[in-house]
Amino acid sequence: MIAEAAQGDAGGFRVLDALKDRTRLGECLDEAGNLTPEGEDRLASALTRFRELASGAGVAEVHVYATSALREAPNGAEVAGRMLSRTGVYPVIISGEREGELTYLGAAHSVELGEDNVLLDLGGGSLEFVRGDGHAPRDVLxxxxxxxxxxxxxxxxxxPARREVQALTDAVRTALAPHVERFRVRPGTRAVLSSGTAEAAAAAIVARRGAGSGGDGPEGVNGVTFTLAELGALLEHVRGLKGAARARVPGLERRSETVVAGLATLHAALEVLGARQVTVSEGALREGMLIEELSRxxxxxxxxxxxxxxVLGTAERFGANLSHSRQVAALSRGLLxxxxxxxxxxxxxxxxxxxxxGALHEVGQIVAQSAHxxxxxxLIRHAELRGFSPREIELIAQLAxxxxxxxxxxxxxxxxxxxxxxxxxxTRLAAVLRVADGLDRSHxxxxxxxxxxxxGDGWQLTVAGATPLDLSGARDKADLWGRVFGPLTLHAL
Known part of the structure; x- marks a missing residue:
């Protein structure tokens, strides 16, 4: 999704373009859970398409988050590193809890939430549960x-046979049992669903109601409400169909292979939690990512x-990646x-x-990546930075x-x-800047x-939230730090 900030609307945005590539990485895992070469190729193809679309639109900031498949694959971090080499984009692997938090932000932007809400977000590998108020999440699973x-x-x-669906239902109930009280739907609680499966279910249910064009596909289902009984009836209907027939059900065209399991999982979870009616949100993880960045x-x-x-105006003028610039500036100040x-x-x-x-160190990329x-x-020397003396501008230029x-x-x-x-x-400040830049190598x-x-004669720095790429980036760029302050070792939490 390519978007721009809406002027005068904090956290608001306007979508300029969007592209979806269903990689279905969960299908590309070997017996040990590692992502297979086919999965890597699917991922590389999607990331290349996204990068090319962004470049064509002149977009400097690109954020890519990886979820369940890479999160759980033993070789997930290695695959993410190879993606940077193959595509120029690094997919940052996020936790299930972080995925849930961001999805909640996306939903809060898309549908009207109440004082107490329970969100279910179904992906290919995981199901996130989030409880929160009208603005922010409070509890995530x-x-x-x-x-x-x-x-x-x-x-x-x-x-699928009925006994197989029942076995799946039993498994969902067992997995959710220890957490029911955290996410139970109470009087006044609003239950919300997000994900492609939820949108497909809404489209199919609207079509079954005879609402005409409203059931032609997942477009236009944001805010659609349906009952648990309607979801159960849809599940029973599609369970007895062959894949080719399921693909002809309005809304389910692209999910015929996995939709029965998806519907059964959602139905079982909603039933356990006591939800009788749910609202669908088209806003999910991508929207949450964008809203968080704009708010920051x-x-x-x-x-x-x-x-x-x-300084910020100069960074914007030269198309710098503002989120990376801000992070490097913040890390530099923190280290100092x-x-x-x-x-x-x-x-x-x-x-x-x-x-x-820190804010301006990469503005030279507007000229060329090489020797930027x-x-x-x-560029810093000739940008006419306001508020700085000629000497200060020269020092900033040399730090960059x-x-x-x-x-x-x-x-x-x-x-x-x-x-x-x-x-x-x-020399001293450049040593700090190099380490800070390395710590956000993943952007x-x-x-x-x-x-x-x-x-002893060196330093130990503890960091949290670092990807393997961030850690290797900081270690590679700690050369000048070692010369100025003494050797630096990193401890990741």
Whole structure:
């Protein structure tokens, strides 16, 4: 989905384009649960199509989240790393709980929620349960009850037997039993469904009601309400059909292979929780991802000073990835503050210069990816940043110059043209910027800094939320840190 922020509407957006590619990765797992080469090829094909669409639209920021299939596959992290090499895009693997939280945000943007709501989001590998109010989730649970998973586990023929559906129902009840009180539907609770299966069910039920064009497909089902009895009747109807016949049911055309398991799973879960009526939300994970990012950006923008707004405007003008820039700036400040707390000398100018360099370090990519650190330095020098002196602009440019590749050297004329004190400042701050940039190598924006403590002649940094790519990125770029402060080791939570 490609979207732009709506002017004057915090968190609002307008969708410009959308593309769906059903990879069905849950079908591409070997006996050990690893994603097979066929699955990797499906994923690479989809990511390549998405990247090309984004590039053609001039989109600088691309966020890709991977869910159940890669989350549970023992080789999931390796596959994600290979995707970066093959497609130029890194799929950040998120937890089931995070998936549920973001899906809830997407639903809250799409349908009217009440003071108490229970959301069920069915994917190919997992089923998320979320309880929350009209704005945010409060409790999230992810269970391995996805449509593809349940189809493979319980059905042996094209037309599932009643005993197979009953076995699936029993399994859902057993898995959900310890959590029923957390997600029980009470008087006044609104039950909401999201996912392709839920949209397909809504389209099929509307068609069965005889509502004409409203049942032609999943479009236009946002906010549609149906009863548990209607869902049960639809399940019984499609269970007795062969796949080819199921594919002719309005709304189920693209889900004929897994829809029986999906409907049975949702019906069993809703029945256990006591829901008698549900509302379908077309807003789900993608919308939640976008809303979260826009909300973060709005909060970030509102807190900026005049010189920081100038930096942000420059980053926007040169098409920088704003979420990555903001994350690198925040991580840089956090590392600098941690160094200061540990006794390293830091002053206010250090923090201001490093923040600006973090925000602008990749603007040179508008010229070319190759040597973009040098292009960044040139653009910063000539961007007419407001609120900074010529000396400060030069220091910011040189920090961006050294965020990657070569470290400062006596053979670099522009570096040697600085005074001795500023050369030391650039070297010290560039060491911090390199590690911060490495910690968001995935551009996932999820890394949180923990403790930074001295260990002998070096340092240990604890981080949370880092992907394997983030960790390797920080280790690879800790060279200058080691020279300036002492060797850095990372501990991931």
């Amino acid at each position: 992810s269970l391995p009850l996805g449509g593809i998973r349940m189809t493979r586990a319980f059905f042996r023929s094209d037309v 950006f709005q909060a970030y923008r509102s807190a900026l000073s005049a010189r920081q707004r100038s 503050d941690a160094l200061h707390a540990a006794g390293e000398p830091v002053d206010h100018e250090d923090r201001s210069l490093l923040t600006a360099a 650190h040098k292009h960044s330095a040139y 110059r050294y965020h990657r590749k070569s470290v400062p050297k006596p053979s670099h004329a522009e570096f040697m043209a600085l005074g001795a004190g500023d050369r030391a400042r650039v 996932g924006g999820a890394v949180r800094l923990g403790e930074l403590v001295r260990r």
